[in-house]
Amino acid sequence: MLAAAVELASYPRLARPSATGDARSQTCGATISLDVHMDAGQVSNIGMLVKACAVGQAAAAIFARHAIGRSAAELDAAHLAILRWLEGTDVLPEWPDLSLIATARAFPARHGAMLLPWKAALATLSTAPASG
Structure with a gap:
């Protein structure tokens, strides 16, 4: 989990994003600002500033590892699947590497941090143009 958190340095804020959005965890106060570039309705580049615990950073x-090439609809579907999983569905959602933070599922206070990037993406992509 900690090794994943270190990867955030590879995703600095973008100079001129297509759109930017923010999210905050109600449970722990973690925050994320997410920048995206869009091309043909799909995420083509991302940058972010994350202020969160190791679980939130790893999430x-x-x-970030797997958002490139995905549409807003795909990210929304992933968010809903992860939310259902955190609420008790036994099937791990189909998002690569999610197993790295799966142990945090047992700690409800960390659920907000786990969902944070997907919530920020939905806020960002709801205002992003189809290309840019």
Whole structure:
């Protein structure tokens, strides 16, 4: 988990993003600012500033690893699947590397941090143009 958190240095804020959005965890106060570039309705580049615990940082890195090439609809579906999983569904959602933070599922106070990057993406992509 800690190794994933270190990867955030590879995703600095973007100079001129197509859109930017923020999210904050109600449970722990963690925050994320997410920048995206869009191309043909898909994420083509991301940058972020994450202020979170190791779980939130790792979740953001896992999100960043696999968000490129995904549409807003795909990210929304992933968010809903992760939310259902955190609420008790036994099936691990189909998002690569999510197993790296799966142990944090047992700690409800960390759920907000785990969802943070997907919430920021939804806030960001709801205002992003289709390309840019």
